[in-house]
Amino acid sequence: MTHKLDFYFDFSSPYGYLASTRVGQLAEKYDAEVVWHPFLLGAVFKLTNTVPLIDQLLKSDYFLRDVPRTARRYGVPFKLPDRFPFGTVTSCRAFYFVAETDPVGAVRLAQALFHAAFGEGRDVCPVEAVAAIAEEAGFDGQALAAGIQSQPVKELLKAEVDEAIRRKVFGSPFFFADGEPFWGDDRIDQIDQWFATGGW
Amino acid sequence: MTHKLDFYFDFSSPYGYLASTRVGQLAEKYDAEVVWHPFLLGAVFKLTNTVPLIDQLLKSDYFLRDVPRTARRYGVPFKLPDRFPFGTVTSCRAFYFVAETDPVGAVRLAQALFHAAFGEGRDVCPVEAVAAIAEEAGFDGQALAAGIQSQPVKELLKAEVDEAIRRKVFGSPFFFADGEPFWGDDRIDQIDQWFATGGW
Numbered sequence: 301m302t303h304k305l306d307f308y309f310d311f312s313s314p315y316g317y318l319a320s321t322r323v324g325q326l327a328e329k330y331d332a333e334v335v336w337h338p339f340l341l342g343a344v345f346k347l348t349n350t351v352p353l354i355d356q357l358l359k360s361d362y363f364l365r366d367v368p369r370t371a372r373r374y375g376v377p378f379k380l381p382d383r384f385p386f387g388t389v390t391s392c393r394a395f396y397f398v399a400e401t402d403p404v405g406a407v408r409l410a411q412a413l414f415h416a417a418f419g420e421g422r423d424v425c426p427v428e429a430v431a432a433i434a435e436e437a438g439f440d441g442q443a444l445a446a447g448i449q450s451q452p453v454k455e456l457l458k459a460e461v462d463e464a465i466r467r468k469v470f471g472s473p474f475f476f477a478d479g480e481p482f483w484g485d486d487r488i489d490q491i492d493q494w495f496a497t498g499g500w
Numbered sequence: 501m502t503h504k505l506d507f508y509f510d511f512s513s514p515y516g517y518l519a520s521t522r523v524g525q526l527a528e529k530y531d532a533e534v535v536w537h538p539f540l541l542g543a544v545f546k547l548t549n550t551v552p553l554i555d556q557l558l559k560s561d562y563f564l565r566d567v568p569r570t571a572r573r574y575g576v577p578f579k580l581p582d583r584f585p586f587g588t589v590t591s592c593r594a595f596y597f598v599a600e601t602d603p604v605g606a607v608r609l610a611q612a613l614f615h616a617a618f619g620e621g622r623d624v625c626p627v628e629a630v631a632a633i634a635e636e637a638g639f640d641g642q643a644l645a646a647g648i649q650s651q652p653v654k655e656l657l658k659a660e661v662d663e664a665i666r667r668k669v670f671g672s673p674f675f676f677a678d679g680e681p682f683w684g685d686d687r688i689d690q691i692d693q694w695f696a697t698g699g700w
Contacts, residue, residue: 358547358665362670
């Protein structure tokens with residue numbers, strides 16, 4: 301691997317979803333290692349006293365237009381779930397539970413969860429929903445539903461959230477491309493160029 | 501003119517400055533009419549209870565890195581003025597004072613003000629500073645300093661701010677490309693594609 305891309309995102313972030321459909325191509329193009337870091341953006345918002353885009357006056361209309369428009373541009377499906385924003389503790393823990401033994405599988409699970417939430421507009425909040433999506437993606441849903449209650453998994457997530465705050469990750473998606481911070485799905489073009497040129 | 505681009509910006513917005521260096525090329529490429537709309541983002545922030553990026557915890561470090569990085573990418577000069585963010589009532593009024601009789605000249609003045617503020621890091625807040633920059637750009641600074649006190653000019657600016665809020669312009673830069681809203685300097689690529697394809 302010649303490059304490393306840290307990919308921070310919240311499972312409830314539509315722009316995180318959009319980015320998740322594109323990081324794979326970037327990784328292939330530059331033989332980059334992508335490390336997926338689901339975290340809880342709500343913990344950061346509490347710190348920064350920010351509210352989700354959808355709750356912000358004036359911004360929400362734009363947001364509801366920009367996300368589907370950008371999805372159409374990329375040619376990826378988009379459907380906003382009825383419950384939005386939604387809690388993502390379960391999805392995050394499911395990711396870290398799988399990642400402990402199968403990091404590649406964890407990425408596949410994250411993609412399945414993102415696709416269910418924003419490609420199909422499904423409710424991915426309850427444990428049963430996350431377990432069902434995991435089953436569809438080839439995982440043992442029952443083992444997963446039990447595993448995400450374990451203390452080590454809870455602590456893995458907590459450590460990731462703390463680390464995200466330490467690295468000043470204030471939004472989703474947020475990237476470190478060979479250590480250089482980039483915020484937003486719309487910075488992927490710059491990351492591409494950063495890898496291509498070594499920075500400027 | 502086959503296309504119309506409304507370009508809303510605050511003179512204190514570095515991303516507005518970055519965009520101002522690029523809208524001309526876009527206009528040429530598509531024979532688009534660009535209408536420059538300086539307004540007071542502070543009035544919107546008061547409404548939305550938002551604080552400038554620089555004042556936001558966690559975000560400010562990123563912002564101070566992203567803006568110069570993007571400027572280098574575009575090959576445009578960037579220097580953050582010591583006083584930032586700064587009041588822009590005078591710059592806005594100067595724009596509308598000139599625009600009343602010379603719309604093309606007003607754009608030239610806006611470019612000169614943006615360049616002084618963010619290309620050279622000069623203080624463009626006081627009337628004397630705005631008048632001096634206007635002089636350098638070939639305008640009568642004394643006439644301008646007097647003219648911006650006139651009631652019609654004040655009302656022109658107020659009407660633009662009201663119109664910006666009515667159109668839900670919540671940030672800077674903000675565009676309407678043939679009526680379609682786009683937020684952010686980083687949406688210029690999408691605007692380019694929007695004009696090229698007629699939308700998607």
